[in-house]
Structures are given as structure tokens and as C-alpha cells.
Amino acid sequence: MQAWPKPEIPSLPGRGSALRLHDTGTGTVRPTSPGDTALMYVCGITPYDATHMGHAATYVAFDLAYRVWLDSGHDVHYVQNVTDVDDPLLTRALETGEDWTALAGREIALFREDMTAISVIPPRHYIGAVESIPLVLEYIAKLQSAGSVYEVDGDLYFRVHSDPSFGSIAGLDEQKMVEIFAERGGDPDRAGKENPLDCLLWQLERPGDPSWDSPFGRGRPGWHIECSAIALDHLGPTIDLQGGGSDLAFPHHEMGASEAQVATGKTPYARHYTHAGMVRLDGEKMSKSRGNLVLVSKLRAAGVDPAAIRLALLAHHYRHDWDWTDEDLRSAEERLAAWRAAVAAPAAPGATPVISAVRAHLANDLDAPSALATIDRWAEQTRLRSGASGADDRSSGSGVRDLVSALLGVQL
Numbered sequence: 001m002q003a004w005p006k007p008e009i010p011s012l013p014g015r016g017s018a019l020r021l022h023d024t025g026t027g028t029v030r031p032t033s034p035g036d037t038a039l040m041y042v043c044g045i046t047p048y049d050a051t052h053m054g055h056a057a058t059y060v061a062f063d064l065a066y067r068v069w070l071d072s073g074h075d076v077h078y079v080q081n082v083t084d085v086d087d088p089l090l091t092r093a094l095e096t097g098e099d100w101t102a103l104a105g106r107e108i109a110l111f112r113e114d115m116t117a118i119s120v121i122p123p124r125h126y127i128g129a130v131e132s133i134p135l136v137l138e139y140i141a142k143l144q145s146a147g148s149v150y151e152v153d154g155d156l157y158f159r160v161h162s163d164p165s166f167g168s169i170a171g172l173d174e175q176k177m178v179e180i181f182a183e184r185g186g187d188p189d190r191a192g193k194e195n196p197l198d199c200l201l202w203q204l205e206r207p208g209d210p211s212w213d214s215p216f217g218r219g220r221p222g223w224h225i226e227c228s229a230i231a232l233d234h235l236g237p238t239i240d241l242q243g244g245g246s247d248l249a250f251p252h253h254e255m256g257a258s259e260a261q262v263a264t265g266k267t268p269y270a271r272h273y274t275h276a277g278m279v280r281l282d283g284e285k286m287s288k289s290r291g292n293l294v295l296v297s298k299l300r301a302a303g304v305d306p307a308a309i310r311l312a313l314l315a316h317h318y319r320h321d322w323d324w325t326d327e328d329l330r331s332a333e334e335r336l337a338a339w340r341a342a343v344a345a346p347a348a349p350g351a352t353p354v355i356s357a358v359r360a361h362l363a364n365d366l367d368a369p370s371a372l373a374t375i376d377r378w379a380e381q382t383r384l385r386s387g388a389s390g391a392d393d394r395s396s397g398s399g400v401r402d403l404v405s406a407l408l409g410v411q412l
């Protein structure tokens with residue numbers, strides 16, 4: 001599947017610090033330790049509605065990790081999926097009478113436009129679930145060889161407890177896992193399952209649903225195996241970072257990791273599991289299923305500068321849950337104007353300390369709010385100096401412009 005165009009990323013003088021990142025499994029902020037190339041997989045959209053602020057915040061968070069790695073001398077191999085066949089997409093298509101492939105195609109195209117507008121670096125491989133079906137079948141066969149698969153009325157299930165480390169990412173007790181599994185697409189109560197938490201790998205064809213031929217009968221893949229198969233195929237058995245919103249920690253990342261670990265015999269599948277907080281609207285998680293959405297595309301159509309949208313997201317630490325309000329956008333627009341005026345000013349304080357401070361903040365678990373505060377102070381000092389003669393560093397405006405573009409992805 002085609003991704004989207006890459007934004008320009010200026011290179012900065014010197015080199016940034018090594019990235020430290022929160023890991024859900026250990027509950028700590030720990031150093032990342034990639035090789036020359038950092039391997040990152042971030043779960044992509046289920047394309048049945050347009051990109052909202054929650055999606056955008058999550059993709060901008062991992063975009064920061066990408067930028068910090070680049071700035072500290074690593075290349076990044078980034079892979080993202082598109083869940084272009086799954087229950088919510090098929091249900092929406094059925095409700096509206098639209099062909100499910102047309103719905104997915106339209107929403108994927110809009111997502112690409114939104115990601116381009118807010119300067120998110122594209123994945124090197126952008127892979128759909130449908131195009132990955134042969135790959136998924138290969139991984140199901142591997143799990144079968146490992147003795148971790150059984151059948152319920154023709155559907156195939158993965159024995160999650162065949163992975164001894166199952167449960168170690170989200171750290172929930174069994175009862176809580178069952179409860180959340182039921183809320184997030186799982187089927188703990190299905191009769192015939194060996195364990196309520198076992199998850200679907202392959203679902204036999206149902207009337208009206210799309211299906212594909214397979215050695216296990218015509219059907220379609222389960223959700224978690226889609227991401228593990230895509231990640232393992234492109235990135236290998238051990239990746240540096242598995243990312244997504246906090247609603248994916250359980251069951252999706254827990255179950256996907258166990259599938260990967262059983263298929264490859266290598267643990268851990270990811271050195272870091274990192275999760276972005278949930279963006280809410282009026283106290284409720286912003287979600288396509290609830291319909292309480294503020295859409296990137298709507299704001300863009302209303303003439304909002306995408307750089308202001310990105311700044312509004314960066315004003316919140318990626319791990320926090322927060323409520324989107326109009327005030328977020330208004331203050332981002334003000335900040336953008338102040339920064340643009342400052343980089344264009346003839347006399348500004350030197351860029352070097354600003355670059356060091358922003359690098360340090362972002363390397364410390366992507367602390368974007370502190371990075372923004374650093375640039376606010378620089379912009380304010382610049383404003384106070386305007387009118388004074390004798391610029392001490394005429395290049396510092398362009399130095400900060402490059403910094404903001406390279407590390408924060410905001411074009412001034």
C-alpha cells in the first residue's frame with residue numbers, strides 16, 4: 001500500500017541525545033538501545049471514519065520518537081499497518097450501504113492527506129491487512145507447528161498461555177483481562193474455547209462477509225495476528241518499539257506479542273511497548289464508534305493551519321489523557337504566530353542553547369510540553385529585544401526554525 005510523502009527534515013548541528021522512553025511492560029522510562037537502524041512498528045488505523053485528534057496525537061507522538069532517533073544518528077525502519085478488513089469496518093459499510101472496500105479506500109486516502117498536512121514522517125512499509133493474508137496464513141501455520149492452535153467450530157484460536165510471558169505487558173489480573181477483552185473485540189464467553197482469553201486467528205466465512213481461500217477453509221484473519229505477521233515479516237523477531245494508543249496495550253499488543261514470541265521462539269518481541277494517552281471530548285474517549293470527533297480534515301477545510309493543529313497536540317505530554325477543547329487550538333495559533341514572528345526577527349538570542357535544551361527534553365520520554373516552553377522563552381526574549389540595535393546572532397532565527405522543523409515537525 002502506498003504511504004504518503006516525506007516531510008523535509010533539516011539536519012541540525014551536532015547530535016541529539018539517546019532516546020529514553022516509557023515502557024508499559026516495566027512501567028518505567030528506560031533508554032532505548034537501537035542498532036544503526038531503529039525498528040519501529042506503530043499500529044495503523046481501521047479505516048471506517050476520518051482521522052480525529054486522538055489518532056493524530058498518537059501518530060505525532062511516535063513521529064517524535066522517529067525524529068529523536070534520526071537526530072541521534074540512527075536510521076529508522078518504520079512499519080505501519082492498515083486494518084482494512086475487520087468487524088467495525090464491515091459493520092459501518094453494512095449500516096451505510098457502502099461497499100467496504102470503497103469505504104476503506106476513501107478513509108485511507110484522507111488519512112494520508114491528514115498525515116501529510118501535519119508533517120508525520122511516513123512508514124517505510126505501509127501494509128494493509130488484506131494484502132497480508134498470505135503472510136498471516138504463514139504465521140498461523142507456524143503457531144500450529146508450535147502446538148498453540150485449536151479449532152472451535154472451524155474457527156482457529158491461539159492458546160495465549162502457550163507463551164509463558166503472556167500478561168507481562170499490560171500487567172492485569174485474569175478477571176480484568178477477561179473484562180477488557182470483551183469490551184475490545186474479544187469473545188471470552190464463546191462456548192468451546194479452552195480459555196476465555198484465547199484469541200481468534202482465522203474466522204471461517206460468514207454469510208455476507210468477505211473471505212479468502214486458505215488451507216484452513218475460506219475465511220478471514222483475526223486482528224492481532226495481522227499486526228504480528230506484518231511486523232515480523234518486515235522487521236524481524238525483535239523490534240525496538242511497538243507503539244499505539246493505550247487502548248491497544250490490552251488485548252492487542254499483549255496478544256500480538258505472545259503470538260510473535262511463540263512463532264519465533266524469541267522473547268521479547270519488542271524491547272519497548274509504548275502507549276499514548278487517550279484524547280477525550282467532553283470527558284469521553286474520542287472514538288469513531290462513539291462519534292464524538294474533532295477531525296483533522298474538518299479543521300483543515302475550515303482553514304486552520306496544520307502547523308497549529310500539530311502544536312496543539314504537542315502541548316500535551318503524549319502519555320497523558322486529556323480533553324480536546326477549542327482553547328487548545330486558539331493557544332496553538334497564538335504560539336505559532338509568536339514563534340513565526342521570532343524566527344523572522346533580525347535580532348534573536350543564540351540558537352545553540354535552545355537546540356540543546358529541546359534535544360534534552362525530547363530525549364527524556366518525548367517531553368514536548370517542556371520543549372515548547374523552551375521555545376516560548378526564546379521567542380519572548382526575541383520579542384523583548386526587537387527594536388534594540390546590534391543583532392548578536394543573525395543566524396539564530398534560522399537555527400531555531402530548523403530545530404522546530406526537524407524535531408517538532410512544525411514548519412515556521
Ligand code: 5CA
Binds near residue numbers: 047054244278280287
Ligand atoms: N487498526 C487498529 C490497530 S491495529 C486500531 O486500533 N485502529 S484505530 O483506528 O482504532 O486507532 C488507530 C490508532 O489511534 C491506535 O493506535 C489507537 O490506539 C489510537 N487512538 C484511537 N482513539 C484514540 C484517542 N481517543 N486518543 C488517542 N489515541 C487514539
Ligand code: ZN
Binds near residue numbers: 042043044081227252
Ligand atoms: Zn495493530
